[in-house]
Amino acid sequence: MAFFTWDLHLDLVFGDVTLASLFDFEPDDLAVDVPIMPLVEKIVSDDRARVAQSIHRAIETGAPYQETYRIFTRSGDVRTVIAVGRCFRSIDGIPSTYAGVVVEVTGSEAFAQSDPLEMHCRAALEMAELRGKELVSRYLKSALGALNQVGTKRL
Known part of the structure; x- marks a missing residue:
C-alpha cells in the first residue's frame, strides 16, 4: 500500500518509497516533491481521461475518489492499481490538499472476484x-x- 499527498496550490506530490517503486521513480524522488504530471503520464492513455475526470470531480465536490487504472513501468510492463483518495479544503473552503493510497492489484484473482x-x-x-x-x-x-x-x- 502506497501513500501520497498532493499540494494543489504548489502542484507537488509527496509519496512514500512504495509509491515511488510502484510508479517507477527512484526511492527518494517523492520524498522531496514531484509535480503531478510525471505520475499522470505513467497512466495508460486509455485510462488517463477517466482518472483525470474522477480526480477533478473529487477536487470540486470533496467527495471520496476511487479508481482502478493501469500504469506503465520503464520495462514496458503494465500494473493495475486501485487509488483511493480525498481532497481536503482550507477553512475558506478552497481545495488545498489531496491525500490517498494506491494499492497494486495486478493479476490479483481476489481483486477480480x-x-x-x-x-x-x-x-x-x-x-x-x-x-x-x-x-x-x-x-x-x-x-x-x-x-x-x-x-x-x-x-
Missing part, C-alpha cells in the same frame, strides 16, 4: 492482525460480516 470495499476491509484486517490490534480486528470482521463475506472467504 471481490468488490473494492471488501478488498480494502480485508487489507485493513490483515494489517490490524499483524499489529496486534484486537479491537480494530473485531470491528473489521464485523464490517466484513455486514458485507455478507465472512465465512465465504478465508479471513
